[in-house]
Amino acid sequence: MNEPDAFNHDDLLDRATRALGETPMPEGPPEEVVRQLLAALEAEADDPKPSTLKRRIFTMKSIIRMAAAACVLLALGLGVFCILSQSGPKLAFADAADAFLNIQTATCRVRIQGKTKMKLPMELPMKRPKGEQNLTITSTITSTITSTGKLMFLAPSWQRMEMETETDTETQMEGTASTPEANKILKILQAQKMPEKMKKRKTSMIQVFDAAKGETLALEPEQKMATLTRMENMPEQSKNSANLYFNVRAVIEEARTGKKNVKVESLGEKTIGGRTAMGYSLRQDGLGVKWDFWFDPTTALAVRIELEMAMGHMGEMSMVMDQFRTGMDLDQSLFSLEAPKGYKTQTMKVDASEATIADLGKMLRVLARKNKDVFPDKLPDPKDAFGLIMKESAKESAKKAAEAARKRAMKQQARNKRPEGPTPGEMQAMADRMQTLSRGLQFFALTAMAPETDWHYAGKGVKLDTPEVPIFWYKPTTSEKYKVLYADLSVKELAKDELPEAEPRP
Amino acid sequence: MTDWTQIVRRHGDLVWRTAYRLLGDTADASDCYQKTFLEAVQLARRETVGDWPALLRHLATARALDLLRSRYRRRDRSEPAVEVSELMDREPDPSRQAEASELAERLRLALAELPPRQAEVFCLCRLDGMSYAEAADRLELDSNGVGALLHRARKQLRRRLASLQPGVDLEARGES
Numbered sequence: 001m002n003e004p005d006a007f008n009h010d011d012l013l014d015r016a017t018r019a020l021g022e023t024p025m026p027e028g029p030p031e032e033v034v035r036q037l038l039a040a041l042e043a044e045a046d047d048p049k050p051s052t053l054k055r056r057i058f059t060m061k062s063i064i065r066m067a068a069a070a071c072v073l074l075a076l077g078l079g080v081f082c083i084l085s086q087s088g089p090k091l092a093f094a095d096a097a098d099a100f101l102n103i104q105t106a107t108c109r110v111r112i113q114g115k116t117k118m119k120l121p122m123e124l125p126m127k128r129p130k131g132e133q134n135l136t137i138t139s140t141i142t143s144t145i146t147s148t149g150k151l152m153f154l155a156p157s158w159q160r161m162e163m164e165t166e167t168d169t170e171t172q173m174e175g176t177a178s179t180p181e182a183n184k185i186l187k188i189l190q191a192q193k194m195p196e197k198m199k200k201r202k203t204s205m206i207q208v209f210d211a212a213k214g215e216t217l218a219l220e221p222e223q224k225m226a227t228l229t230r231m232e233n234m235p236e237q238s239k240n241s242a243n244l245y246f247n248v249r250a251v252i253e254e255a256r257t258g259k260k261n262v263k264v265e266s267l268g269e270k271t272i273g274g275r276t277a278m279g280y281s282l283r284q285d286g287l288g289v290k291w292d293f294w295f296d297p298t299t300a301l302a303v304r305i306e307l308e309m310a311m312g313h314m315g316e317m318s319m320v321m322d323q324f325r326t327g328m329d330l331d332q333s334l335f336s337l338e339a340p341k342g343y344k345t346q347t348m349k350v351d352a353s354e355a356t357i358a359d360l361g362k363m364l365r366v367l368a369r370k371n372k373d374v375f376p377d378k379l380p381d382p383k384d385a386f387g388l389i390m391k392e393s394a395k396e397s398a399k400k401a402a403e404a405a406r407k408r409a410m411k412q413q414a415r416n417k418r419p420e421g422p423t424p425g426e427m428q429a430m431a432d433r434m435q436t437l438s439r440g441l442q443f444f445a446l447t448a449m450a451p452e453t454d455w456h457y458a459g460k461g462v463k464l465d466t467p468e469v470p471i472f473w474y475k476p477t478t479s480e481k482y483k484v485l486y487a488d489l490s491v492k493e494l495a496k497d498e499l500p501e502a503e504p505r506p
Numbered sequence: 507m508t509d510w511t512q513i514v515r516r517h518g519d520l521v522w523r524t525a526y527r528l529l530g531d532t533a534d535a536s537d538c539y540q541k542t543f544l545e546a547v548q549l550a551r552r553e554t555v556g557d558w559p560a561l562l563r564h565l566a567t568a569r570a571l572d573l574l575r576s577r578y579r580r581r582d583r584s585e586p587a588v589e590v591s592e593l594m595d596r597e598p599d600p601s602r603q604a605e606a607s608e609l610a611e612r613l614r615l616a617l618a619e620l621p622p623r624q625a626e627v628f629c630l631c632r633l634d635g636m637s638y639a640e641a642a643d644r645l646e647l648d649s650n651g652v653g654a655l656l657h658r659a660r661k662q663l664r665r666r667l668a669s670l671q672p673g674v675d676l677e678a679r680g681e682s
């Protein structure tokens with residue numbers, strides 16, 4: 001790489017650079033500024049502990065800036081003397097959190113990486129007498145997903161993400177066949193190799209979210225397809241955490257105010273891109289979610305945000321947000337919920353109301369249906385929530401793909417033809433099924449499992465729809481009575497002395 | 507033990523010039539001057555500093571750019587975003603100094619809108635005269651990375667300077 005070329009005197013940039021370089025300037029900094037600095041350095045030498053805000057306040061000279069610092073302190077809701085004497089990581093986190101929550105416009109890079117492994121057993125009935133099982137296959141699908149893109153945030157309620165996703169998928173198929181004909185199909189299916197264009201797929205997606213309306217527009221530029229999702233009955237407080245940037249804000253807000261089950265730990269300092277950053281780890285108990293926030297200690301602005309999300313035996317997913325920029329102009333048209341011209345639009349509805357015990361019941365019914373109508377031994381770990389939902393989604397897709405493959409094998413058609421995508425109706429049905437699981441898990445993870453909640457699960461071995469048999473109960477924080485879910489999915493309210501005997505929860 | 511009084515006395519002028527040139531304002535430059543040395547204290551606790559002038563120039567540049575960004579952000583929020591337009595629209599000053607001052611102000615605004623790393627590379631290489639290798643050393647990049655960032659910075663700055671030509675309303679300029 002060559003060194004910089006000589007100035008071009010006709011170039012506007014070079015003229016401006018020269019003008020800036022030749023800026024006339026007063027002699028040295030004012031004496032008062034140097035005196036303050038030397039006093040601050042002396043104080044630093046006497047007290048080697050880092051004290052970012054204290055130091056910043058010490059060196060602030062204008063009344064306006066002193067007032068700004070006082071506002072920060074007041075906003076923290078803590079006594080000024082207490083804060084100045086602490087100068088610990090909690091103070092610095094509150095400072096950074098405050099700066100983050102006050103951002104009006106921001107852009108950043110988002111990188112998401114995930115590796116998932118799913119085993120999908122399925123039966124492919126053939127034209128045989130009812131009850132005869134001809135072909136059972138289990139596909140093991142291993143996917144590596146890498147998404148990279150840009151996120152834009154415009155206060156108070158807009159977010160736009162432009163993402164490129166690369167998916168690398170490996171499939172292994174094992175199976176049993178009960179007839180020679182089924183065995184022949186199994187062999188054909190096993191011999192088929194996934195076409196390269198399906199194995200390695202690259203897709204683009206633009207997603208615009210309006211928290212005030214609770215609507216999301218997803219654009220697929222290659223297919224010229226626009227999907228508008230309406231989140232209906234969404235509680236006001238949930239609107240502020242319903243999408244990536246808003247979720248980040250909500251977690252920071254909860255950590256700052258010490259709410260719920262978010263724990264904050266200092267990660268100390270590290271150099272990111274040549275700059276010193278101060279880190280804090282935020283863990284959401286019970287959800288298997290860990291956030292690491294890195295802030296610039298001087299400006300208190302975010303430098304990097306990392307998310308790790310465990311999906312139980314399904315794998316794990318991580319996300320990094322960096323290259324933050326704030327305070328720029330962002331055109332409102334970027335956040336329009338209207339599909340561009342030439343796009344085919346479909347609309348979906350999602351029930352975003354607060355999940356209830358009835359939603360847990362619906363989820364348990366789905367799990368029971370998979371287990372010969374018997375409720376599971378225990379409730380799924382919320383850490384598996386994402387994986388469980390993904391699996392349900394993948395199962396539907398795999399079913400369609402396998403059915404298409406079976407037809408191709410039977411007809412000896414071209415092998416590389418990609419199965420058609422789901423219709424809008426199928427998409428809505430798929431979304432509804434996934435919703436059933438996600439709302440049940442949401443209720444369980446966020447409401448019932450809160451540390452202060454008294455809850456019990458007693459569904460082990462109980463048959464679905466058995467009347468008068470309680471399978472789950474909990475005490476809402478706002479009520480003296482317990483809510484009880486029965487095996488027929490009815491719900492009643494009972495006093496504590498009316499509850500069935502239950503083994504203590506492990 | 508680091509003799510900070512000595513370091514401030516020896517390199518204070520360099521820090522002041524770096525800050526003032528980018529900020530063009532005594533209050534902001536004073537702020538930047540103090541922040542630079544205080545950040546240097548933190549750095550010196552963690553590592554041995556071999557080249558004080560290079561370190562201080564880098565820190566002063568980075569902090570001055572932060573202040574520039576904050577300044578224009580503040581103006582965007584608190585005032586109609588026409589300050590530079592007004593500057594451009596006013597009657598041409600016959601003196602060359604006024605023209606230079608106007609150009610410098612335009613470049614400050616353009617630098618504030620650049621991605622931070624590009625802005626730093628541009629300032630270190632084009633204003634402070636650091637070689638690619640020196641800048642790379644400071645920014646923990648390789649020389650090719652510095653070259654690439656500088657190329658992008660120049661391209662963006664040219665475009666932004668052009669969009670800030672006299673008469674162009676800042677409200678109307680869009681993000682790329």
